[in-house]
Amino acid sequence: MRQKGNAGLGKKLLYPPVSTNKRNGVEMAKVKIGVNGYGVIGKRVADAVALQDDMELVGISDVVADWRVKMAQRKGYTVYCSVSDPKQIETMKQAGVNVAGTLEGLLRNGALDVVVDCAPGGFGVKSKETLYDKYGAKAIFEGGEKHEIAGLSFVCQCNYNEALEKAEKGNKYCRVVSCNTTAGCRIFHALYSNFKVPKARMFLVRRATDPVKGDSKGIMNTVVPSRLPSHHAPDVKTVIHDAIPDLYSAAVMGSHTMYHFHLYDITLGQEVTREDVVNALKNEPRICFVNTKDGVMGLGAIIEISRDMGLPRGDIYTIPVWEDFITVIGKKEVLIAAACPNENNVVPENVDAIRALTRIETDWKKSLEKTDKALRVPKTLY
Amino acid sequence: MRQKGNAGLGKKLLYPPVSTNKRNGVEMAKVKIGVNGYGVIGKRVADAVALQDDMELVGISDVVADWRVKMAQRKGYTVYCSVSDPKQIETMKQAGVNVAGTLEGLLRNGALDVVVDCAPGGFGVKSKETLYDKYGAKAIFEGGEKHEIAGLSFVCQCNYNEALEKAEKGNKYCRVVSCNTTAGCRIFHALYSNFKVPKARMFLVRRATDPVKGDSKGIMNTVVPSRLPSHHAPDVKTVIHDAIPDLYSAAVMGSHTMYHFHLYDITLGQEVTREDVVNALKNEPRICFVNTKDGVMGLGAIIEISRDMGLPRGDIYTIPVWEDFITVIGKKEVLIAAACPNENNVVPENVDAIRALTRIETDWKKSLEKTDKALRVPKTLY
Amino acid sequence: MRQKGNAGLGKKLLYPPVSTNKRNGVEMAKVKIGVNGYGVIGKRVADAVALQDDMELVGISDVVADWRVKMAQRKGYTVYCSVSDPKQIETMKQAGVNVAGTLEGLLRNGALDVVVDCAPGGFGVKSKETLYDKYGAKAIFEGGEKHEIAGLSFVCQCNYNEALEKAEKGNKYCRVVSCNTTAGCRIFHALYSNFKVPKARMFLVRRATDPVKGDSKGIMNTVVPSRLPSHHAPDVKTVIHDAIPDLYSAAVMGSHTMYHFHLYDITLGQEVTREDVVNALKNEPRICFVNTKDGVMGLGAIIEISRDMGLPRGDIYTIPVWEDFITVIGKKEVLIAAACPNENNVVPENVDAIRALTRIETDWKKSLEKTDKALRVPKTLY
């Protein structure tokens, strides 16, 4: 719920009030959403929900009262406390945050149709047990949680229908997978839906931490490998299941703060030309192209382009693939290099996951297009 | 000039068409502006000019046709070639840029009232000689050029009147000083205009290069000092002249890409309380406060806040000062720590410099307020 | 104690067996030393002690059994467990370390004359209470502990005599101050012992974490200020007491892993020429010069020079000052830029502190020279 009279930054609302949601000319009740955890993902999901005409952002909840939560309040978001601890609420109030109540209070009163749980990884399990299960609330978890928390891992263009079917049978939980898994699923979907993919290897150079966390944590002047092979390939399988029978991944952490770098070595089920692969990627939603011939030599340029797009926070939601690096070895093996905008590429997936879980939209393409229009997800970057 | 039918990103214009400029109810001709050099500063100045109701962005000029210039075109800006070399123009056209002509052509035709020269440091001298002098055009230079190029170095709140007076006498050139000098002038102005400042030392930890340039240049895992003492104090004096008789600076380059860090050690001309200093800074335009108690521990948090503000590219234009670090030693010495948003804090200064140079506004406060309103320069960050 | 038959790396002992210690032709018993905590400082102190002919390294103690401790063992150092917990000892043994006993066992048996406590900051307090006090052992603490732990903070050239005097009165504890404080004390001593220093300001750009810790912690692409003013000036005063009446410091953490950068703004008690200052610094022990005209532009070059010196780990122990940056403002104010080799500049201080605390050498210059000869502390870098 937006508070009246709070005009956000300056005199202008960055996000205009959501309009009435009409479907087939009939005015529909909006799905009521709460976002629990107002961090890197949570604040973006909150903004994204607020932009949808079939959703209403009832409020956000958190446990602290630093600049982040103060900005939420300034934007006009109603702030709740994630925990039902009076001391915590009092602490937040004394720090200057107008706490409207607790997440549990919202759930008890049936004020929320769906909670999007964007708390740090691992917290979701506890909230599921103590809150969502207890009050019978639908909930969406993020990639920091394990697949088992929901039994359903989601990437819109891969398995929206699976989510719909499970929801019909009473499933109340959905897990939006991590940024890396989401990016991999989009790339893989472009290829296995066109050519079959019997085998694939993915290699990731992960960013070390988020820019805002760089003030207190990170890694320095190093490369740190994950356990080999990494968990990314198994995580992709929670979404695409058996679409790629022989799938492995390796990952290292690099000494940078924004955007993961991905390299794919994919063996296709049929012979292709380079043009076939280019077209498959070009036609896939939420993938876009960059080129070194346009001066896009690394992540730095992509991030600058992202900022120049003018979207909030420089978010682009889509996966930039280096078009001029797409390489076909022999006739069936493809090399692809991509950037993964780790802060935001899962944001539209959360919006779609809400629609699938609540079944307010039963056509995945319509949901995807509606989300992309509302968020202004770009088809091309420049 | 905005091209018709070019709707920018998606279907929405990020920057709506400028409205008619009325002063005292009288419709005024807008000042016609060209921006030469569409890099980190140029692209921001172009956007800022396009937002002013008393200015018209005729076009931008550059010499390359990479993603940057393609984005300019996509925004609806008319693109010119900075040089009058047919080969260069042809190269740009073949790369997909619709080159409308040359900067020299614009000047020859009297299409520009003012050129804002945002070409890399040192190019300005040549352009001044071969273009601006030749065609009698007014020009604004950036801090990469020396004071002598214009004989007038500018920070709005310090010496708008000096610029007005010189313009009245026929001066056609103005230099907007560097981000560091601009930040220093704002901080110093807050203090010398209130308490006198007989002596000051400033120490800077500069960012090494811009994020977009980080793909190909920079420094790594080091600190690199400038010659000691650094040029910053003498540069501040080109703006504030003798306001601080004993002024020196030292600077190092740090291994980071965004925002300079500034530390000031200022001896005041009178005894003060800490509150006096806080108030002086609070009342100074284009300075704002951050606090460690709100979780703002370093540049990372300030940059994240900047992005969360929702302004284009995460620009904030104002100088964040750590309020809870303001320290008074004894009764006359003050320590101040500040961040300098190096990509954008000079942007509003360019807008004001245009007004001073063309004398379309003769009250510095009105210009400053008009600029800040158009750019949505925030008074507070969160 | 060096174990027989363990020849260190390859077939060569990196550090040859210590020879008999003769003073005035009389063979003296060597001071028996244990080093508790084998981290960045501890491993260096152990090596340094092993090189002194008036000291015997009885062993090192730690609580883990990773590659660090395995290297200690391979060097021939006897390894003890810092804690008297049988489980911990068993864990270390199972990881392949031949644990010879416990630190407490050594103390109980009077096997140690001095413990150099190089455990992480804060652990010293507990060890003092439960071990050193209990067994009446002399102990040296590092700069991570507070002054109060020993009541004596030490930098050889500043207050060796104070340490001697307190030792004579029964004092058993000494704190070698941090790398930054040590560097500051050396610089300040050069100046206050020659010219008096009524006022000084020091500004530090600290390294964020040690290279080896960069795999798991650090900061990224940022500058993070310490509380303003920083604790460094008060810490310097624990060593130099009232030598500089008006002394303040400020510090930030930079995004690099090796060597702090220091800037000093020092007001002298008398008029000087630049040559006076250069000579004062040139004649001061454990300070050396670098020059930008020799291509030493930043910390990177100094670190490379350090490595090229061929000393173990690239340690140089001395404070590089940029000679061509030494600047005299007016006649009494001096600007100095220096690098602080944070991993190793306190190492010789530990050796000297042992001598002062045990009074085996009562002339500070002789101790300093003896240490510097044994460690090959360079007078010049290139």
Place this chain on the structure above:
Amino acid sequence: MRQKGNAGLGKKLLYPPVSTNKRNGVEMAKVKIGVNGYGVIGKRVADAVALQDDMELVGISDVVADWRVKMAQRKGYTVYCSVSDPKQIETMKQAGVNVAGTLEGLLRNGALDVVVDCAPGGFGVKSKETLYDKYGAKAIFEGGEKHEIAGLSFVCQCNYNEALEKAEKGNKYCRVVSCNTTAGCRIFHALYSNFKVPKARMFLVRRATDPVKGDSKGIMNTVVPSRLPSHHAPDVKTVIHDAIPDLYSAAVMGSHTMYHFHLYDITLGQEVTREDVVNALKNEPRICFVNTKDGVMGLGAIIEISRDMGLPRGDIYTIPVWEDFITVIGKKEVLIAAACPNENNVVPENVDAIRALTRIETDWKKSLEKTDKALRVPKTLY
């Protein structure tokens, strides 16, 4: 030639004078070596040559006189000017370097049997034409030059015999391949010599620049891909020829300064157990193991271990492979993660290349062992 009376650092020679070279009891003339270019590789090759009892370092040549060359002189190396330009020689002399003559003079007088050309990439071609060809000198080039410069690319354990055979036929040139290619060749040799390797993919996260160059260049907070596929696989083929028929590589530059990171995805020609692969790597020269269970989590720990080894500059020459990351997928595919000590792993190769090119040793294993003993190349790291 070592200059008499120049005692290097302090009073101790870091590298003791080379002893007489006896082979089979017969005193042999030593091969006379000049090193052209005293940078990151050149200074290490010079030191390595000076340690061999069958070689004599006649001198080093360079074109500048900064701290690097001053340290060479201080070490006792005779310094020559790389070019025969009197002005350049004068400049070096005035900067304080005692220039003994020119590289051309040495060649003209037949003072050198072999020049090791460690000048920056690309300079070798010119020197070959104007100096080595002209004076009929044997020369070794580094990996910055193309294969064609020598027609022979060299890694000791892969093709020493090829170098011997070509030398017998009069070949005078040899190219020691880059650090990355050298590392790849060692890893691949371990596998193809044991199991055959029909197919392999290698992925590299390169360091961006050398630490010493980090003061003025580098990349910042980014990942920058090379053209895809990268040149590394073709370069490996210049050494191992058709040993791996299907070989491709991809590379990115990471935001760190030391050690490349390598990931190998290798398909073997026969079924293997993990133990087979571990043993093959364990038995391969110039490869060693690290383990995460010993706390070696990333490049930072390996670099710290390297420093702790006590070898000059922290050089280790060998390729650290994460033993506990070695993974067999199915029965024939192997994943391997390794670090590449880019500053020094080619140094022993240069020594071996001299022996092969001059045929003073015709058994590759004897050369390798002799080199490794002289350089103290470690078999294990801790």
